[in-house]
Structures are given as C-alpha cells and as structure tokens.
Amino acid sequence: MRIRGKLMLAFTILVVVLGVSLGIVSINSATNAVEHEVESSLMTMADEGTDLVESKIQTQRQSLEVLSYLDRIQTMELDEQMVVLQRQLEYLDFIELGIISMDQTLSYTSGQVIEVGDGDPSLTALEGDTHAHNFGISPATGDVVLIYSTPIEREGNIVGALLGRMDGYALTDIVDDIAYGENGYAYLIDGNGTYIAHPDRELIVDQLNPIEAYAAGDEEQKEVAGMFEQVLEKDSGVYEYELGGNEMYAAYAPIENTDWTMVVTANKEEVLAGVDMLQRNIFLVALPMVLLAIVLTYFIGTSIVKPLKPVVEQAKSISDLDLTKDLSEKAVNAKDETGDIARALQSITDSFRSMVRQVNESAEQVAASSQQLTASAQQSSTTAEEVSKTVEEIARGASEQAQNTEDGANKALALGDSIDNNENYLTKLNEATKAVTDSVSEGLDE
Numbered sequence: 001m002r003i004r005g006k007l008m009l010a011f012t013i014l015v016v017v018l019g020v021s022l023g024i025v026s027i028n029s030a031t032n033a034v035e036h037e038v039e040s041s042l043m044t045m046a047d048e049g050t051d052l053v054e055s056k057i058q059t060q061r062q063s064l065e066v067l068s069y070l071d072r073i074q075t076m077e078l079d080e081q082m083v084v085l086q087r088q089l090e091y092l093d094f095i096e097l098g099i100i101s102m103d104q105t106l107s108y109t110s111g112q113v114i115e116v117g118d119g120d121p122s123l124t125a126l127e128g129d130t131h132a133h134n135f136g137i138s139p140a141t142g143d144v145v146l147i148y149s150t151p152i153e154r155e156g157n158i159v160g161a162l163l164g165r166m167d168g169y170a171l172t173d174i175v176d177d178i179a180y181g182e183n184g185y186a187y188l189i190d191g192n193g194t195y196i197a198h199p200d201r202e203l204i205v206d207q208l209n210p211i212e213a214y215a216a217g218d219e220e221q222k223e224v225a226g227m228f229e230q231v232l233e234k235d236s237g238v239y240e241y242e243l244g245g246n247e248m249y250a251a252y253a254p255i256e257n258t259d260w261t262m263v264v265t266a267n268k269e270e271v272l273a274g275v276d277m278l279q280r281n282i283f284l285v286a287l288p289m290v291l292l293a294i295v296l297t298y299f300i301g302t303s304i305v306k307p308l309k310p311v312v313e314q315a316k317s318i319s320d321l322d323l324t325k326d327l328s329e330k331a332v333n334a335k336d337e338t339g340d341i342a343r344a345l346q347s348i349t350d351s352f353r354s355m356v357r358q359v360n361e362s363a364e365q366v367a368a369s370s371q372q373l374t375a376s377a378q379q380s381s382t383t384a385e386e387v388s389k390t391v392e393e394i395a396r397g398a399s400e401q402a403q404n405t406e407d408g409a410n411k412a413l414a415l416g417d418s419i420d421n422n423e424n425y426l427t428k429l430n431e432a433t434k435a436v437t438d439s440v441s442e443g444l445d446e
Contacts, residue, residue: 015293023282031272038271039238042180042251046236046264049178049186050253053262056174057133057148057255060164063092064150065130068162073099074154078107085109093166100149100161102126108165125149125161131257132161135168135196137207144168144204171197172204175262183267191259193228231261240268304338315345323353 067073067088072080078099085097086109098108104116104123116123121134132149146168152160171188175197178186188197194209214225223241227250230239236253247268252261310331317325326349331342 012290012294012297015290020286023286027282034272038180038249038266039251042238042249042264042266043236043253045178045180045186046251046253046262049175049262049264050255052178053171053174053188053255053260054257056170057258060093060148060166061131061150063094064148064162064164067097068150068152073162074152074159076101076152076154076159082107082109092164093170094164095145095167096165098163098165099152100126100163102158102160106163122147122149122161122163125151125163126158127151128158133258135171135190137205138165146170168196168204169201172199172201175199178264180264180266181270183270184265186262186264188255188260188262189228189231191232193225193232196260231263310342318345318349318352323349323356325349 067085070084072084075081076099081099085099089097089109096108096110098106100106100116100122104118104126105113106116106122107113122132125132128151130150134147134149136145137143138145144167146166147163148166149161149163151158152162175186175188176199185199187195187199190196192209193211194207195203198204210221210224211228214221223243227239227241230237231250231252237251239250239252241248241250249266249268249271250263251265252263254261310327317323327342327346331339332346333339334342
C-alpha cells in the first residue's frame with residue numbers, strides 16, 4: 001500500500017475512533033444526565049402526589065372533625081345526629097355518613113345498621129385516633145370504599161365516632177392526574193403491598209398484591225414484587241425494574257399519617273428517546289466528518305507524496321546504475337525532510353560519479369602498466385632462453401665430471417682394499433716380530 005493510501009486509512013481510522021469515542025462519551029453523559037433528571041423529576045412528582053393525596057385526606061378528615069364538634073352530634077341522640085348528617089351530606093364528598101356507638105354499632109344515614117367487627121380499623125377512632133382510615137371492598141355492597149372515622153368527644157370523654165364513607169376510586173381519580181410522559185402513570189399501595197389506587201381499576205377490585213402473588217407462584221409478578229419489597233422497606237427512592245418487557249423507573253414516597261405509598265412510574269425507552277435522537281444526530285454529524293477527513297487526508301497525502309516522486313525516480317535510476325540524471329533544484333532546496341532525502345540522494349549520485357571517474361583513471365593506469373609488464377615479460381623470455389642454454393652446457397660438464405668422479409671413486413675403493421691388505425700384512429709382521437723378540441729374550445735369560 002502506498003503512503004497516500006496508508007495516510008488515508010490511518011486518518012480515517014483515527015477520525016472514526018475519535019468520533020465513536022466522543023459519541024460514546026457524549027451519549028453516556030447525556031444518558032446519565034437524563035436519567036438523573038428523570039429520577040429527580042419522578043421524585044418531585046411523587047412528593048407532589050403525596051402532598052395532593054395528603055391534602056385530600058386532610059380535607060375529608062377536617063370535614064368529619066368539624067361535624068364531630070357540633071352539639072347535636074355530641075349528644076349521641078341518633079335521630080338528631082341523622083338529621084344533621086343527612087343535611088351535611090349534600091355538601092360533602094362522602095357517599096354516606098354514620099355514627100359508631102361505643103358498643104361498635106354503626107348506623108348509616110341510609111338507615112342501614114351493622115355491627116362493626118373487632119379489628120376493623122374504623123374502631124380505632126373510639127380509642128381517640130383522629131387519623132383512622134380503611135380501604136377495601138364493602139362486604140355489604142361489594143363496592144370499593146374508602147372510610148374515614150374520627151372520635152366524638154363530649155366534656156373530654158369519647159362517646160362515639162363519626163364515620164364517612166367515600167367511593168374507593170376517589171384515590172384513583174387523584175393519581176390519574178399524575179403521569180410522567182405518555183406511558184408513565186402513578187398508583188398507591190398500602191402497607192402490605194396491595195393496590196389501592198391504579199389506572200387499571202381491575203387491580204383494585206381484585207385487591208392484587210404482587211408480593212403475595214409471586215409467593216404463590218405467579219412469575220409475572222417477580223419484578224414488581226421485588227420493587228414493592230424495597231418500597232415497603234425504605235421511605236423514598238427510585239427503583240428500576242421490568243414490567244411486560246419494558247424497562248421502567250419508579251419513584252416512591254410515603255403518605256403521611258397512613259401506611260400508604262405513592263409510586264410514580266416512567267417508561268425508560270420513552271425517557272431516553274431524546275438520547276436516541278442525540279445518538280442519531282451524532283452519527284449524522286460524524287459521517288460528514290469522516291468523509292471530510294478522507295478528502296483532507298487525500299490532499300495532505302498528495303502534498304507529501306508529490307515531492308517524493310522525483311526522489312523515488314532518482315533512487316530507481318541509481319539502482320539501475322544510471323548516474324546521468326540530477327534532481328531538480330526545487331527538490332534539493334526543499335526545507336523539509338523530503339529535501340533532506342533529495343540532497344542525500346544527490347550527494348550519493350555525485351559520489352558514485354566521482355568513484356566511476358577514479359575507477360576509469362585507475363583502469364587507464366592499469367592498462368599502461370600492463371603494456372610495460374608485457375615488454376618486460378618478452379625481455380625476460382629472451383634472458384630465460386640464454387639461461388637455458390647455459391644450464392644445458394653446465395649440465396653436460398656436470399655429466400662428464402660425474403663420470404670422472406665415479407672412476408675416482410672406484411679407484412679409491414681399490415686403494416682402500418690395498419690398504420686393508422697392507423694392514424693385515426703389517427699385523428702379521430708385528431706378530432712375527434714379537435715372536436722373534438720373545439724368543440731372543442728367552443734365549444738371553446738362559
């Protein structure tokens with residue numbers, strides 16, 4: 001791959017990596033910011049929702065408390081009480097009003113009289129509880145009802161309780177106005193995790209409790225049950241869970257003087273829709289940037305490669321042993337690294353030329369010396385012939401001398417043999433002389 005192609009590839013990869021990295025950082029930052037804002041907004045809505053519900057509850061309780069202060073109510077004369085309550089019922093949001101006597105008998109303005117069973121939350125008013133309330137299904141009518149009760153006091157003593165019954169869907173009417181986005185909604189649960197207000201009113205009628213349903217084997221309630229358990233353990237917060245294949249946010253806050261909790265939900269996909277749009281915008285911006293980077297890299301690569309072309313051609317000429325070409329002054333005088341390379345190649349070319357000239361001169365000198373050597377060789381050849389003749393004459397003389405030497409050697413050998421014989425004769429003569437001498441000596445001795 002050529003330099004320009006490598007530059008285009010490298011810069012394209014660099015721009016893509018930088019773009020993707022910046023995009024990821026931007027998207028993550030935006031996602032975190034949006035999620036933080038959503039959680040904050042949901043908590044604000046949950047707090048405002050609890051304030052609204054508390055305000056509605058407080059209004060109904062105060063209505064009952066005001067009625068409980070009336071003398072005709074405190075007399076505990078049922079007929080007089082019913083007259084007052086029926087008249088006030090026209091101005092209040094209650095469906096029915098009733099009086100609970102100390103023997104737990106409940107008399108409604110409709111004329112219905114029932115015995116309130118032990119453990120009914122409404123009976124706590126007989127013990128002085130001003131916040132007594134109860135939500136559930138009426139055994140008599142099967143309707144969803146919300147009941148408030150407050151004590152009736154006379155001369156500092158509790159003589160009974162005043163009860164007001166409302167449509168149980170009144171709480172749902174309140175939370176219906178609380179929603180985050182198009183798919184978000186709010187609901188209320190009691191201290192056990194049972195729905196008491198929800199846009200899906202069937203959940204209220206069925207008294208659905210996700211915690212109990214999951215414990216009974218309903219796997220669809222697993223995520224909601226886990227969320228409800230945390231909601232019941234903590235006062236307030238934000239929880240992420242999955243419902244029907246959708247990821248959800250849920251902010252929750254307690255309602256004062258009750259065991260109820262307000263929950264406000266938001267669909268995560270809807271919440272992060274702006275982030276998805278940001279992601280698309282980043283891609284739409286990054287794509288032209290990549291194309292622009294490729295174009296710029298092409299021109300930058302061309303500006304780098306173009307000055308290198310004459311340098312490359314010069315290098316090829318040198319490799320082909322063609323030293324006739326010189327680089328242009330523009331290439332040699334360039335002030336960048338390309339100019340450094342051009343000057344170096346031109347210097348190499350000049351050095352090779354000088355070397356070639358020196359080699360040519362040396363070759364001429366060698367040729368002259370060769371001629372001289374040839375002449376000397378011819379003279380040496382003549383001298384060698386003369387020496388050869390002289391050697392032949394010396395060889396002939398040496399041959400004759402060798403023959404004479406051989407004859408002398410033979411004669412010397414004969415002389416040696418004669419000397420040996422003479423030596424033997426002398427030995428024998430000495431022995432004979434000694435014998436004569438010995439004989440003479442013996443004769444003289446005698």
